[in-house]
Amino acid sequence: MYSQQHPTTPRRLAHVENDKLEANKPVWYFSYGSNLTSETFRAHRGITPLATLPVYIPGWMLVFDVYGLPYSEPAFASISPIPFRDDEEKDVGETPPLVHGTAYLLDPASYISVVASEGGGTAYDEIELLAVSVTDNESNTIGTQPFSVMTLVKGYGPTIGRCPSRRYKDLICVGAKEAELPKTYQTYLDNLPCYDAPQSRWTWRWIGCMLFLAWWSPVMAAAEKLTQATENSDGTGYCPKWVRFTCSLISPIRVAQDMGVFRHLKEHDGTKIEQLADSLGAEECLLVRILRPLLAEGLLVKTEQGVYSLTEHGLIYALPAYEDSCKFAVEFLPVALFNPTFFQQYGYREPRSHDGFDTPLAAYFKKPGYGFFDYLRDHPSVQKLFISAMHAQARTQSILCSVYDYGAQFPPVGDDPSAVAIVDVGGSQGELLLDLRARYPQIKGRMIVLDQKSTLKNLLHSPPDGIELVIHDIFTELPVQGAAVYHLKRILHDWSDHSARIILKHVVSAMDPERSKVLIMDAVLPSADISLSQAMGDHSMLTFGGKERTEEDWRTLLESVGLVIEHIYQGSEPEALIECRKA
Missing domain, CATH: 1.10.10.10 (Winged helix-like DNA-binding domain superfamily/Winged helix DNA-binding domain)
Incomplete structure (x- = not known):
């Protein structure tokens, strides 16, 4: 039905005689992502197809497993064969619909332009598939008989599917409507989840x-x-x-x-x-x-x-905010470029703490213990740029792990009104707990947020309904003991292993050894086939003493403070959920 590696991709066609492109014959190209929209394909890419046809690909489904920029454009579309299910598996979950899209008939030059516009071979590979027309229009010379189309699929190793940004998903939905794809498929696209990033500032x-x-x-x-x-x-x-x-x-x-x-x-x-x-x-x-x-x-x-x-x-x-984002990048560039000099002078080892000159930032300014927010405080103009740059980023909603059943997994607390169900350490203004309360009303017990005074000061007199707010420094003893769950989301990656151990030891000391759990939502880097943006995200954290971690890194860190990993849940969001108990 299909070929995973088409033998006549443009890369080979440049060297093969008497093939499709060299013969100057038109090529059918199947589009399923943002190229569905006329604004993207015709206006911005400048491509005018010779013909268009709504089609579907038998045996293939839409996926979002081409990594983009974390926290902004987490993933882009690709397609993948629908996994085979035996009779026992057919009742487990719903089978995704066949991928639909538009087949564009392109001259060879336009097709090569499409390949170039999709990363020039950096993200996608070409394959040849069989497509079937959605309609049986009499003017359609191909009719409903399958015909060959070229398309692009993810061009690197295994990855976990993620949610697209709302902007990217909307492009696909608009394109599906323009192409008059079946209403059922348009509904399926409309209901796809989007990636949502944090809303509250300065958490x-x-x-x-x-x-x-x-x-x-x-x-x-x-x-x-x-x-x-x-x-x-x-x-x-x-x-x-x-x-x-x-x-x-x-x-x-x-x-x-x-x-x-x-x-x-x-x-x-x-x-x-x-x-x-x-x-x-x-x-x-x-x-x-x-x-x-x-x-x-x-x-x-x-x-x-x-x-x-x-x-x-x-x-x-x-956009003014994005102008400031670029200005901030330029202003901070000399600090980031100090990384090579730092490691030459201080040794080729990870920053172990935020004391002394143990981070490139502190060494660059020759101020012991100097941190990023010290830098912003001392450079008001840069701080203003940083704050404005934050406004350039999209705000969205969902913040829970999509594949973790909080209702079933939470340790029960009974009917004791003083019992604490969950403590969200560094939990902002309670957004996650509000979402948790709304989605899982069966969870009983108090829900408490611990965070800085600057984060909570405007809410202390009117906290969110059902949520308690407590001012807390994460490097000190926790004020709440024996909670069923201690939760940390996107906290530990800001800190070195040394500092993360201090934070975690306070959490472990507060746990009930028999029933408390620790849930850590943070990135778990793949040990192989890591994307450039993932790798550079970790590299950027070196400047401040932070660290993105692999599964092995997490196990080593957590075992060093007396925690064992029970399970790692990876949904469509960039963060995994690491479930831990006391050893």
Whole structure:
């Protein structure tokens, strides 16, 4: 029915005689993700298909297992064979629907452009499948007979499916409606869950997410777009290998932002270069040179008449908050670039604590124990940029682990009104516990949030319904003993193993050895086939003394404080849930 590795991909077609593309024959390309929308495929990619047809792929389903930027665009679409189920398994869960989409008939040059626009071979591989038309329109020359289509699927090792961002999911839903795909499939798309990030500001979990995004969003966006600059460099649509590791657009982006290029084009779409230079008070020859890399990276487009416009990718750089995100990245770049010097001078070992000069940040400023928030306090202008940069990130809702049955797994507390069901350590303003209370009303007992005074001060006199708020320093003894569950979400990755042990030892001391559980929601890095964004996320934490951990790292850390892992639950969200008990 299908071939996992099509023998005539464009990479090979460049060297094979008398094949489809070399014969200049049109190619059917199956689209199932954001390319379903005319805005993405026709307007922004600049591709005009020779024909279109709504189709489905027998035996294949839609998945979201191509990793993107954590906490912003966690995953992008791919397709996968529907797993075979024997008779005993058929009643377990629902079988996903067959993947539907649009088959575009493209000339060879347009098809190669599609390959290039989807990462130039960095994220997807090409395969050939059989497609079936959704309708039996008389004008359709293919009818309902299966026909061959080329498409793109995830091009690297096994990964766990994740939720797409709301923005990305909406693109697919809009495209499905435009393509007039079956209503049942549109409903299925509408009901797909989205990734949701923390909402409350200046909490441990929010800080962890935002710190990563404020630094890496502009850099990773530049690296992603760089692949487009070298499309078809070898005639196949693939980019050179070195491009996959290049992040070099910050400088021209920042200069263009300071000049006001993005803001002006947002308000005056379609401006000639001489008009743009005059409006910005810039020299035209300089402006042309600044805009060249932005054109090459697909942030801008220019007509043959010299009229410039923003693309969908470039529009975000016109937002004031995102301008500040880029400014923050540039301001903080010298500190991050001090990492090599730090390890040369202080030895090639992990930062073990936040004392002395044990982190690159403290050593760079030559201030013992100097932390990130000390840095923001001492640099008000950068702090203002950081706060504004946080506003550039999307806010969403769901924060519980999607595959953990809290109602069934929580240790019972009985009818004692003083018994504590859960303590959320560093739990922000109670969002997770409110969600837990709403989803699992059968859980009895008190629910308590422990967090900093700065986080809770505005809520202490009017706490959320059913939630108790207690001011607490995570490096001190816990004020609540014997709770059924102690919960830590996106807390421990902000700290070195040394500091994390201090936090955990206080939790262990508060536990009831017979019934208390510890639930840790944090990233569990794969031991192999790690994505670039995952790896760089961990690397960025080195500057502040934090750490992202593999399963082995977690086991070592937790066993060192007297905890054993009972199970690790991995849902569609970036964080896994690690369930622990006292050893």
